[in-house]
Amino acid sequence: MMKLFNTILIGITSGSIYSLMAIAIVLVWRSTRVINFAQAGLALASSFVGFEVLTRTGSFWIALPVALLAGAGMSAFIEYFFLRPLLKRSGDESQEIFLPIIATLGLLGVIKAILSFIYGDQNGTISPPVSDKDFIVGANSISMSPMRVLILIVVIVLVSSITWLFQKTSIGLALRASSYSPEISRLAGVRVDLIRTCGWAISGAAGSAAGMLQTANGSGSLSPDSLEFSLLLVFGFVAAVIGGLESLLGAVLGGITLGIFISFVLMYVSGSLVFISAFLILLLVLYVRPQGIIGKKVGRRA
Amino acid sequence: MSLVITDLCVDHGAIRAINGVSFSVSTGQLAAVVGSNGAGKTTLLRTLSGLNKATAGNAHWKSTNLLQAKPEKLVRKGLSHVSEGKSVIPELSVAENLDLGALWRRNKKESAQSKEAILSNFPRLGERLGQRADTLSGGERQMLAIGRSLMSKPELLLLDEPSLGLAPLVIEQIFQSIRDLTTSMGLTVLLVEQNAIGALKIADIGIVLNLGKVAIAGPAQTLIADPAVRAAYLGY
Numbered sequence: 001m002m003k004l005f006n007t008i009l010i011g012i013t014s015g016s017i018y019s020l021m022a023i024a025i026v027l028v029w030r031s032t033r034v035i036n037f038a039q040a041g042l043a044l045a046s047s048f049v050g051f052e053v054l055t056r057t058g059s060f061w062i063a064l065p066v067a068l069l070a071g072a073g074m075s076a077f078i079e080y081f082f083l084r085p086l087l088k089r090s091g092d093e094s095q096e097i098f099l100p101i102i103a104t105l106g107l108l109g110v111i112k113a114i115l116s117f118i119y120g121d122q123n124g125t126i127s128p129p130v131s132d133k134d135f136i137v138g139a140n141s142i143s144m145s146p147m148r149v150l151i152l153i154v155v156i157v158l159v160s161s162i163t164w165l166f167q168k169t170s171i172g173l174a175l176r177a178s179s180y181s182p183e184i185s186r187l188a189g190v191r192v193d194l195i196r197t198c199g200w201a202i203s204g205a206a207g208s209a210a211g212m213l214q215t216a217n218g219s220g221s222l223s224p225d226s227l228e229f230s231l232l233l234v235f236g237f238v239a240a241v242i243g244g245l246e247s248l249l250g251a252v253l254g255g256i257t258l259g260i261f262i263s264f265v266l267m268y269v270s271g272s273l274v275f276i277s278a279f280l281i282l283l284l285v286l287y288v289r290p291q292g293i294i295g296k297k298v299g300r301r302a
Numbered sequence: 303m304s305l306v307i308t309d310l311c312v313d314h315g316a317i318r319a320i321n322g323v324s325f326s327v328s329t330g331q332l333a334a335v336v337g338s339n340g341a342g343k344t345t346l347l348r349t350l351s352g353l354n355k356a357t358a359g360n361a362h363w364k365s366t367n368l369l370q371a372k373p374e375k376l377v378r379k380g381l382s383h384v385s386e387g388k389s390v391i392p393e394l395s396v397a398e399n400l401d402l403g404a405l406w407r408r409n410k411k412e413s414a415q416s417k418e419a420i421l422s423n424f425p426r427l428g429e430r431l432g433q434r435a436d437t438l439s440g441g442e443r444q445m446l447a448i449g450r451s452l453m454s455k456p457e458l459l460l461l462d463e464p465s466l467g468l469a470p471l472v473i474e475q476i477f478q479s480i481r482d483l484t485t486s487m488g489l490t491v492l493l494v495e496q497n498a499i500g501a502l503k504i505a506d507i508g509i510v511l512n513l514g515k516v517a518i519a520g521p522a523q524t525l526i527a528d529p530a531v532r533a534a535y536l537g538y
């Protein structure tokens with residue numbers, strides 16, 4: 001009974017980080033219809049920025065916002081200088097689909113190569129800012145530590161801020177309108193190009209938060225080849241697709257569902273099946289509900 | 303003359319959709335652009351609002367060159383385009399669709415006044431502010447599309463087939479609204495329609511487009527009254 005409870009707790013915590021990554025992927029998808037495979041690379045790069053700030057200041061609470069800003073800046077930079085010109089130049093519709101995939105995959109490689117060049121074999125570390133020792137209640141150890149509580153709080157704060165931004169602010173309305181119908185939005189006076197860059201920036205921030213938390217929650221070690229970031233890329237993507245790719249709520253549900261599922265595989269089956277099982281749940285969801293858990297069938301209109 | 307179009311040519315690849323069109327509209331006039339399927343009406347409006355690129359010619363709204371600017375810029379210069387089909391965003395609520403048209407406006411007090419004025423013109427929208435736009439009837443959606451365009455405080459309004467797919471009674475209401483708004487708000491309107499008679503009845507001037515050219519233009523009443531025009535272009 002205790003094991004079951006703990007499995008779910010672990011699943012929710014790690015799932016909440018996947019949710020952030022999924023949100024990052026969904027935001028880019030919604031604003032430009034691009035699956036950004038470089039998202040994990042951006043998360044990695046901004047986590048390194050976070051690491052640098054952490055070594056200099058010693059404060060996780062300065063490092064985290066700086067990493068978020070760095071993630072937002074890099075993501076906006078990539079959209080503006082790299083993807084936009086590429087999409088403008090792409091000719092037919094099949095190019096429009098394949099070019100960004102190849103481009104962002106290439107970008108992932110480039111970012112990793114640059115980081116490897118800068119850091120070599122030297123790893124960064126982001127150690128938990130608060131204790132990661134499990135709480136003990138009576139004779140039982142509960143899989144919830146101050147660090148896990150902190151992760152959940154940070155994720156909840158970020159997700160609610162993003163939701164608030166989308167639902168309650170002018171820029172949120174512009175972001176939603178531009179993703180549903182760029183043409184009508186332009187006719188209404190929305191600077192759709194600028195709004196798309198904003199969408200990428202918010203996505204970059206969400207992704208870098210995922211990167212920072214994932215590192216602090218995991219081994220704490222940060223390297224261009226670390227397992228944490230391969231996991232983040234795969235799980236973020238799977239969570240986004242399970243959630244239907246279109247909504248923030250879907251991304252959150254997708255992340256938590258995936259987290260709990262993975263946690264069960266880890267605790268009850270085998271740690272070596274984690275990757276396979278992520279793809280298994282992806283296939284299962286796509287088979288039963290191709291539009292994702294709460295996705296609706298929508299195409300892109302003019 | 304405030305809207306002046308001269309020798310305008312627009313191509314879709316190898317197809318010349320607009321072929322040397324010239325006409326002008328004075329401030330405060332309602333001009334009906336009529337013509338059958340494929341005459342080039344939609345292409346004309348999309349070019350004036352910056353969605354399509356012109357191949358040759360000129361088009362000015364007062365001192366603004368319409369052929370050089372992007373749609374989002376032209377909105378800020380007082381031009382508003384309600385595109386073909388119901389130009390609303392179905393996933394957004396009625397209120398959000400309206401607000402969208404005024405996002406760029408700095409003065410929020412004025413935007414709120416515009417909204418109030420629009421809702422008093424289209425009270426049915428006011429009763430449905432929280433509803434998603436795709437739950438509206440066709441006529442209500444067209445009202446919303448026009449309402450959204452008015453939120454941008456336009457001086458020049460481009461309307462592409464507001465009667466499309468509506469019942470005759472609803473068409474009459476929409477046309478009457480367009481006429482009333484033109485007069486009360488001092489708008490200049492370019493109304494594109496296949497429903498030629500309906501549009502010409504409320505218009506000050508009429509322009510008949512045929513295969514990308516102006517076949518005939520003049521005061522709307524004269525066009526309706528001319529038996530030759532009726533037989534050749536208005537289809538009755």
Ligand SMILES: Nc1ncnc2c1ncn2[C@@H]1O[C@H](COP(=O)(O)OP(=O)(O)OP(=O)(O)O)[C@@H](O)[C@H]1O
Binds near residue numbers: 314340343344346496
């Ligand atoms: N995107 C496009 N690509 C190629 N040809 C086009 C395109 N849009 C319009 N055309 C062609 O240009 C011509 C004019 O089309 P347009 O849509 O402007 O006509 P219309 O008068 O609005 O017709 P309707 O009353 O049916 O809406 C047609 O021959 C059409 O086939």
Ligand SMILES: [Mg+2]
Binds near residue numbers: 343344345463
């Ligand atoms: Mg048309």
